[in-house]
Amino acid sequence: xxxxxxxxxxxxxxxxxxxxxxxxxxxxxxxxxxxxxxxxxxxxxxxxxxxxxxxxxxxxxxxxxxxxxxxxxxxxxxxxxxxxxxxxxxxxxxxxxxxxxxxxxxxxxxxxxxxxxxxxxxxxxxxxxxxxxxxxxxxxxxxxxx
Numbered sequence: 001x002x003x004x005x006x007x008x009x010x011x012x013x014x015x016x017x018x019x020x021x022x023x024x025x026x027x028x029x030x031x032x033x034x035x036x037x038x039x040x041x042x043x044x045x046x047x048x049x050x051x052x053x054x055x056x057x058x059x060x061x062x063x064x065x066x067x068x069x070x071x072x073x074x075x076x077x078x079x080x081x082x083x084x085x086x087x088x089x090x091x092x093x094x095x096x097x098x099x100x101x102x103x104x105x106x107x108x109x110x111x112x113x114x115x116x117x118x119x120x121x122x123x124x125x126x127x128x129x130x131x132x133x134x135x136x137x138x139x140x141x142x143x144x145x146x
Contacts, residue, residue: 055103058096 062075076093083091 051099052103052106052108054096055099055101058100059103 058076058079062072062079073093076096080091080093080096083096
């Protein structure tokens with residue numbers, strides 16, 4: 001009789017565990033998936049901000065104020081060389097040029113009411129798009145004559 005009651009209690013305990021697993025696992029999985037999506041969104045926002053700000057610096061400090069186009073291209077190649085050595089191939093002269101185009105094509109806008117509660121929005125300011133890629137991000141640019 002003792003063996004039979006032990007089997008019954010083990011069976012009941014096992015059924016309870018399976019029931020708990022049945023309700024806990026989907027909830028835990030949902031939390032994990034939600035956190036993954038939030039991390040990806042945060043990383044994407046951070047990369048967009050990085051590329052826009054690099055483009056801003058290049059446009060305002062190097063390219064726009066250079067009196068000669070060759071000087072600006074030389075400075076861009078030198079910056080690229082240093083960044084590629086330090087951070088990898090994502091900072092090639094072509095990518096830096098695209099970052100400058102990204103800055104020129106999009107304006108980061110933030111209204112007073114949004115300053116405390118929402119992240120900055122990127123608003124397209126020009127039309128006739130073309131595309132460039134920053135890592136896994138695909139960015140649409142207005143076309144321009146080179």
